[in-house]
Every structure is written in C-alpha cells, then in structure tokens.
Amino acid sequence: MKLYLDPGHGGQDPGAQGHGLNEKDLTLDIALKLQSILQNEYEEVEVKMSRTSDITKGLSQRTSEANSWGADYYLSIHINSAVSSAEGYEDYIYSGLSNSSTTAKYQNIIHGEDLRENELKDRGTKKANFLVLRESAMPAILTENGFITNTHDAALMKQSSWRQKVAQGHANGLAKAFKLKRKHSVPEHPPPPPAPVTLYKVFAGSFQSRKNADEQVASLHSKGFEAFVNSTTIFGETWYRVQTGAFESRNNADELLAQLKKAGYKDSFLVADTLFP
Template sequence: MPKVYIDPGHGGTDPGAVGNGLQEKALTLDISLQLRNILLANWAVDVRMSRTTDITRSLAYRTDDANAWGANLLVSVHINSGGGTGFESYRYPTSDAATVNLHNALHPRVIGGMRTIGGVTDRGLKTANFHMLRESAMPAVLTENLFIDSVADSNLLRRADFITATARGHAEGIAAYLGLSAPNPPTFSTIVDNTTAGRFTASTNWGTSSYSAQRYGADYRFANPTLASDSAWFKVNIPAAGNYRVEVRHPADPGYNSSAPHVVVTASGNRTVNVDQRSSGGVWRSLGTFGLAAGDRNLVAVSRWTSSTGYVVADAVRVTRV
C-alpha cells in the first residue's frame, strides 16, 4: 500500500504567514486534514501527517519522520505571502524523474480544483532549495496555495468550498502520480449557517454581529456565558444513517470563550465537545466523527452553559459523510 506523507506547514508557536485576519498554520492544517480524509475515503493508501493539531514541529522533525516511516511521497502544504497572487508549487532543483512526475501530476490538478470555485493565477511549477524538498528521501513537492496578504486570495481562502476543492485537487494529483483509479463519487456534505432559513434557532439573548472578517457568510451570533440552558441550534437533514464528520466555523478573538460547549446529537446520545474560540478562527474545525441517525432535526448546539468567560459564538456548521 502506498505511503503518503502530508506536511501541514507551520503550527503551534509558528503561525506562518498572517494577513487579512487569517493564519497560515490554520489554513494548511484544514487543507491537509481534508486531503487525508479524501485520500483515505477514495483510495487504498496509508497516510501519515507531520501534525494533526496546532502543535509546533521543527523542519528536521518533519523530514526525519517522513524518512523513517518510508514514505513513497511527501507533499508540504503552505500559504504564500509577499504581495503576489495565485498558486505555485516547488520541487528541489536537482530532483529525479519521479519527483518531476509527482510535480507534473500535482500542480495542474490543484489549480484545476481551485478554478472550479474562482479565478486563480497560475504562477507555475518552480524549483527551490527548501528544507522539506532537500532533506526528504522520497519525491517531494511543496505547494503555495494563494497569498494570504492578497484581499482577493484571502476571500477565496475563507470559503469552505475552496478549501475542499484545494484538498481534492491535491488528492487527485497524488492518486494520478501513484496510478490509482478514479475516486469514488463525493460523499454527502452540507453547510448550515446561522442565517440559513429554517435551519438555525436561538433566543433573543443571542446578539448578531458582522464585525469580524473571519465570519462565515454575512454575520455570526454571540452571547454571554451563563449557567443555564440557552443553546443556539443548527438543524441538519441527514440523508441516511452512517458516520459523519461534524465541523464548526467561528471567528476568533482573545476575548472570546476558551471552552464553548458544542453538543452533537448522535445515534447513541448527545456528545459535548468544548471549543476554544480564542484562536483558529475563520477555518473549519472538526468536532469529530460521529454515528448519526437519518432524519431532519436539530443536530448541533452551541451552548452558553460554561463557567469560562468571554462571548460564546455560533456561526456555521458543516456535516460530511465519511
């Protein structure tokens, strides 16, 4: 079984590039986690990641880990900055034929996926003496997925469908390089925003704001914490019983709640996941994968019942069958 090593750039104490209310480390992790999930859902591959959470990893750790694991290929996912726009990708200047083949398979599929969502400039296939490319013992490519300091690019990077399309482009490029068959049809996925008609309910204790640029859609809802039941609910129509990944999206602020309870109504009972809303705003954050029953019902609640201080925020929910 082919071994695919995915490296979400930066993380932990290293935010990477920052701009327009976004952080590179959060975006690369979102793309990479979705890339992993798409690969595992569609092809017989083994996947390892340099990080799956917001932790610090040195460059040496990443390449040492990939080399020790015996990966067949490595893809390092990054977001660009510096005043440009568009997508570019890199291999080492003296790469072997296998690396060139990986690069040629990956680049057009990533930008092709991006262009299903919006206009993206192709900055081309390039070479560079980057650590991740130089010190990897297997074919390795580093992708720079738009410019975080470009307003137009950052608007795309905020879109959940763009992140998914970018991840799928990476997955299809990897599969093409490995000679794997076409992927299975996309699974069920739906997004419920706090403004989706008939899909969101909250009491008048929940305010409405469009202040943060990290919001999903036009606005988001917020409320003070209290030791009482007053949840904001997202209603989702689950087409068939099965396993589903549940994600939430919210703006972040140092003054927001450090332990906002999110309740998922699973087939085996309610599950509560506490979310630190002070960081990782503007990207999809997984609450986990749960067994869900079929039916149209209130599925995810954001609760005010927490002893932590700071606003509790309810913005959007995404549910994907896996």
C-alpha cells in the same frame, strides 16, 4: 502508497498572516480534508501527518519522521505571502533535480490537477532549496496555495468549500500520479461517462470596482482585443473579471495571455474550468 502529509507551520509558528488569517490554520484544514478524501475514497493508501493539531514541530523533525517511516511521497502544504498585488498558485521541488526526474513528473501532474480546482492564477512549477525538499529521502513537493496577503486569494481562503476544492485538487493529482484505485467497485459494463471539457479562460485583470473593469474593457477594445466583464461572487464580495477569451486548447489560451502581457496588461491570468455535459 505511503504519503507523508505535512501541513506547514503550527503552534508557536503561525506562518504567513493577512486578512485575519493564519497560514498554520489554513494548511491544517486543507491537509485534514485531503487525508479524509484519500482514506475514504482510495485503496491501499496510508497517510501519516506531521501534525493533526496546532502544535510546534521542527522541519528536520518532519523529514526525519517521513524518512524513518519509509514514505513513498512527501507533500508539504503552504500558503504564500508577498506584496498585496501578488496572487496565485505555485509549487516547488528540490532545486537539485532535473526536469526529467520522477519528482518533476509528479509535480507536473499535481500542478495541473490543482489548477483545475483551486480557482487561482497559475504562477508555474518551480524549484527551491527548501529543507523539507532537500532532506526528504523520497520524491517531495511543496505547494503554495494562494497569497494570504492578496485580497482576492484571501477571500477564497475564508471559504471552507474552497479549502475542500484545494484538497480535492491535491487528491486528484496524487491519484493520477500514483495510479490509485478507488474503493467503490465499478460495474462490469458501465455506460461511458460524458467526456468533460476543459475551457481555458483568459482574464486581463480582476477588480472590485465595476468602473475599473469597464475602463479595462475599453482599453482592451482600443488595442484590438475582445473583452467583456464577467462578475463572480467570492465570500460575499463581487469581483469583476475582465475576460478576453475562452479556449479548449491550452496553447491558444497561452498565446492570447502572452499577447496581453506584451501589450502591457501584466496582471492577466488564466483559469482552467472543467465542464461536464
């Protein structure tokens, strides 16, 4: 499989900026980590990067290079920006493609695998008329890995370990979509591995103030929802997440999420955690 890997922006174009971070630096680091995973762990994978350092490169130059090389897939990595309250992960394919297209099928696989790793709110799969998606001759995806303008997401972005998780999520998605084979040989009769369990946790907000989190719990209880505070540390800062449920069934989690939003808790979100026995 020939992958054209495109870290967004670079050089004179810093991309989105916020909380002391530049998009161009984050996308390059994630892409380099992803290249290392793919080349070290999988067979018959060729990776060509649009840039491996902080250089300026036009969008048309990137797609032309991918097309001339004959890439099988185009992956463009980005970081989002918007109002400070916007957070989470989303990805895009070309708006002219159907939901049954091969590109859409790849998107669904990669979207799911990214969310298993990146600890971000799920903003869904989307379509757009971006140049790199429109002009690439092969299936293409553009991933938006959190909002640099959001305090929660930016705190994650500052962690090298988180950027490694983002790269791993992309690698897992590519491996699943293109049926990549690992380099290391598997024993002829290996013991069956323990089956992982994915828990879909539903949260009704994330707060830096414990008082605000406790008030949210009280509000939820008054409306008949079970809730408790689940604290977590991100880049040295404590965040208080208000958890309202955890399910092995994604459908059950989605139903609760819909009920919360209908009840007025618009900042509710879902996180998928994979647990290994």
